[in-house]
Amino acid sequence: MTTRTEFWSIYREALPVLLIALGGGLFAGLVLEEIIESVERFPGLLVMVPVFLATRGNVYGALGGRISSGLHQGLIEPHFEWNERLSNAIIASFVNGIGISIVIGVVTWIALQLIGWDVASLFELVGIMLIAGVLTSVVLIFGLLTLIFAGFKYGFDPDNLVGPIVTTLGDIFGMLFLLFAVGAVEVLA
Numbered sequence: 001m002t003t004r005t006e007f008w009s010i011y012r013e014a015l016p017v018l019l020i021a022l023g024g025g026l027f028a029g030l031v032l033e034e035i036i037e038s039v040e041r042f043p044g045l046l047v048m049v050p051v052f053l054a055t056r057g058n059v060y061g062a063l064g065g066r067i068s069s070g071l072h073q074g075l076i077e078p079h080f081e082w083n084e085r086l087s088n089a090i091i092a093s094f095v096n097g098i099g100i101s102i103v104i105g106v107v108t109w110i111a112l113q114l115i116g117w118d119v120a121s122l123f124e125l126v127g128i129m130l131i132a133g134v135l136t137s138v139v140l141i142f143g144l145l146t147l148i149f150a151g152f153k154y155g156f157d158p159d160n161l162v163g164p165i166v167t168t169l170g171d172i173f174g175m176l177f178l179l180f181a182v183g184a185v186e187v188l189a
Contacts, residue, residue, distance in 0.1 A: 024168035056170035064162030101133025131181035
């Protein structure tokens with residue numbers, strides 16, 4: 001395969017997914033508008049948003065990379081079945097996603113306390129992050145697996161799909177579930 005052929009192959013596979021990612025990012029921005037109304041009730045909420053979205057990409061981008069490598073090497077089949085490698089990667093990603101969500105709430109609360117800014121209670125910030133973290137983890141795991149497996153079956157290189165899929169699912173569902181978590185914590189508090 002020549003360099004030119006490979007370039008166009010990557011471009012052809014990635015462009016549609018990137019355009020969908022663009023739409024997903026715009027949608028996430030619209031949801032952020034709704035979350036801004038909750039900032040007065042939960043000071044510190046906006047500080048957590050970019051960190052939360054970035055960690056979704058980091059944790060589940062790594063999962064996508066493991067799946068992609070496993071597919072290329074023939075260690076993972078492109079369908080849902082019991083596979084120790086796949087199961088371990090999923091469990092590790094889930095635990096990391098939940099753990100880092102809790103850490104985001106705690107570190108945000110501590111940092112805002114140290115600099116003297118108004119901040120919601122530790123329970124509220126951790127509660128928001130925990131609810132949003134669990135829900136996005138479930139959606140990202142199953143959404144990522146489904147889309148990568150389907151793409152691989154149709155001849156797409158999963159390496160070209162992982163980044164845009166993780167970014168899009170993470171932004172859309174991360175913002176939706178943050179909004180949901182804010183509402184849930186508001187009811188519970």
